[in-house]
């Protein structure tokens with residue numbers, strides 16, 4: 001027999017407390033069984049006069065309810081299934097809302113999605129000041145909308161603009177702001193939560209407590225139209241019309257506020273039903289599960305433990321080194337940063353401090369968090385203090401000789417147990433480790449810029465890297481709150497190699513005479529967050545040029561791009577960093593295409609209009625094929641890492657779920673056919689990877705269960 005998820009305890013005053021506690025899990029999520037148990041308890045509550053009020057509380061230490069169990073959505077095969085599922089939830093939750101007896105939500109920790117929707121159907125919400133107490137409706141991030149009354153209830157509780165922000169962006173709200181706007185009614189310390197909630201429930205039943213929360217005018221007519229239009233403009237800009245969920249949310253809100261609650265519920269359920277069977281939601285849900293798998297998969301044999309890391313040494317206090325310092329401090333590590341001179345160290349310390357200040361500085365009491373972290377940061381121009389660190393993360397210039405030099409220097413100072421990790425963008429870790437006396441403690445940790453915003457770390461292992469070293473890099477990455485992928489060594493590893501191929505395709509387009517803005521538009525139209533030419537400006541045209549030359553040496557004629565950027569670089573155009581690239585930069589702000597750049601590339605004066613769909617296909621298939629080659633060559637250990645690395649590290653369109661998921665959904669036989677067509681037209685760079693050909697022939701897929 002399955003253990004209960006919900007238990008009801010009724011005290012002597014007739015206050016029933018439902019304790020939500022999913023057996024064997026750290027996190028509460030709403031499973032079907034919990035909904036069935038909730039229904040039984042609500043029926044008892046409705047009919048049993050001895051229960052005068054209800055409290056909902058979590059049995060977990062630091063989370064209330066993190067939302068619906070997403071695996072349930074796989075059972076919803078049609079839009080009608082989704083509609084009915086949403087309608088069932090409406091009826092169930094509304095039985096709390098419409099009950100004449102009071103219901104109180106007692107919230108400690110994450111209160112997300114379906115968890116917040118239940119809370120929104122309670123008559124009083126009391127939450128703790130625990131740092132993990134947060135409120136959010138993040139359904140939009142999975143391509144869905146809050147389908148269990150949330151879209152309709154939230155807009156009637158808090159200011160409409162804020163409700164829209166919560167639903168369209170999935171933004172977190174913390175207790176102080178939640179209290180200010182009336183999302184919660186009271187804040188209390190965790191130790192007092194249950195007692196306080198039961199007390200308020202009893203007082204509400206006795207009518208000795210009156211709910212006193214701000215009420216907000218619900219905009220009507222022209223004011224409503226203006227707000228919805230503003231929100232739609234923002235959605236158009238951010239999603240380019242590719243993601244349907246925000247539009248369904250806006251439609252539901254409009255129906256609800258112009259035609260009433262019942263019409264709103266109907267729109268919410270219809271919207272949910274349509275979204276839950278939409279390929280975009282399927283892709284985003286695939287990424288959600290895959291990223292969780294990457295976090296769980298330690299990539300080492302069971303029983304291997306990471307070493308204990310408290311202090312991190314960083315070599316190079318530039319953009320990346322200082323970024324890594326910032327996230328390390330945020331995660332609670334002590335950081336010692338070394339650079340060549342005091343000015344560089346000072347700059348690095350300033351940047352790391354800025355990251356911490358940006359995150360905590362504006363929060364109430366945040367100065368304590370800032371102080372606690374910055375107190376653990378120090379800088380040096382020699383290796384003093386490096387004997388105490390547990391890991392060194394190197395981020396000096398991308399130069400093999402320099403890296404070899406600093407490896408030797410720092411290893412002479414480091415203690416026996418400590419690990420060395422390089423943040424090189426592309427240099428094989430095996431090559432770097434030749435300067436090391438202990439290659440088993442040598443690994444690559446490839447961060448992405450800006451470090452504090454990018455969610456991925458690519459961990460690169462050589463044949464000699466020990467499992468303990470891998471486990472440590474994975475553990476640190478997770479403590480940063482980032483997702484690790486563990487890949488084998490090779491030039492450019494996975495991410496830099498594939499992104500190089502993507503950029504090369506844009507260069508080919510430039511050489512064929514296409515316009516810069518169209519080469520970028522073709523990419524963003526299908527969901528790449530930035531086009532490849534803008535990306536080159538961001539990375540540095542000079543950096544891309546250098547990498548391109550090495551790529552050609554390593555991978556041969558297949559990776560020979562057109563020789564067009566050397567003249568651009570010779571003209572002193574390095575991209576955003578020196579304000580001169582393919583685009584114009586004014587005070588760091590990107591403007592339009594700098595047309596003078598055309599004089600350095602072929603077809604200077606006769607740029608031709610592009611077939612955007614064909615160009616987008618070239619990008620997508622270049623990405624898919626190079627990813628498949630990485631899997632074939634065992635750089636990638638599995639397709640999961642390829643999809644997560646592709647989307648989180650180098651901008652493969654999330655709406656397509658990653659290069660391997662996209663290939664599966666397109667059909668591998670069709671992928672091979674399309675690659676062959678492209679090969680015929682553009683040459684050997686599109687020759688399909690053997691793994692794709694073989695899998696297509698044998699009818700295999702990358703994700704047989706999806």
Ligand SMILES: NC(=O)c1ccc[n+]([C@@H]2O[C@H](COP(=O)([O-])OP(=O)(O)OC[C@H]3O[C@@H](n4cnc5c(N)ncnc54)[C@H](O)[C@@H]3O)[C@@H](O)[C@H]2O)c1
Pocket residue numbers: 315316317318319320321338339340344394395396397398399402406423424425426446447448449539
């Ligand atoms: N910029 C990116 O987007 C990015 C992304 C991933 C990886 N990387 C890699 O990270 C590394 C650093 O890149 P960056 O963009 O931070 O460069 P950067 O130029 O901003 O910083 C490099 C720093 O190294 C310092 N340095 C040079 N010699 C040193 C020495 N002997 N000891 C200590 N410090 C020394 C320099 O003074 C400078 O502050 C490179 O290997 C790069 O390929 C960069």
